Amino acid sequence: RRSAEAALKFFLSSVTATAVTLLGTAFVYASTGSVHLDAIAAALGDVDPQLRTLARVGVVLTLVGFAFKTAAVxxxxxxxxxxTGAPLPVAAYLSVVGKAVGFSGLALVTVRAFPSY
Structure with missing residues (x-):
């Protein structure tokens, strides 16, 4: 019972993080017209003033999605x-692999696509 509750909480938080990240990515795409990280970095500098707020919200939502994945405060x-609800091997896997992937993605996106932020 306890591990089922833990699995459900992990699943729901992962789905939420993915949805927030995708929404942020969609906002960035809508304001820059590209999904390539280098093109986004170049386009964020001269975003149309009407789309500037959308671009900023997209950047924030993308970073918030990574914060969910890395369990940042x-x-x-x-x-x-x-x-605490997961068996020890599963908890070890979740604590290491999930954070490594989250921090790697966060580093890649912030360095390549959002250097001005």
Whole structure:
């Protein structure tokens, strides 16, 4: 029962993080016209003034999605229940692999696509 609750919390937080990241990516695409990281970096400098707010919200939502994945404060509410409810090997896997992927993606996106932010 406890591991089922932990799995559900992890699943819901992952779905939420993915949805927020995709929404942010869609906003960035709508304001820059590209999904290539280098093209986004070039286009964010001269975004149409009417789309500037959309671009900023897109950047923030994309970064918030990565914050969910890496369990950064204040998006870490799911971590204690998930790790205590999961078996030890699963908790170890979630704590290492999920964070490594999240931080790698965060570093790639912030360095390549959002250097001015």
């Amino acid at each position: 204040p998006f870490h509410f799911w971590v204690p229940d998930t790790y």
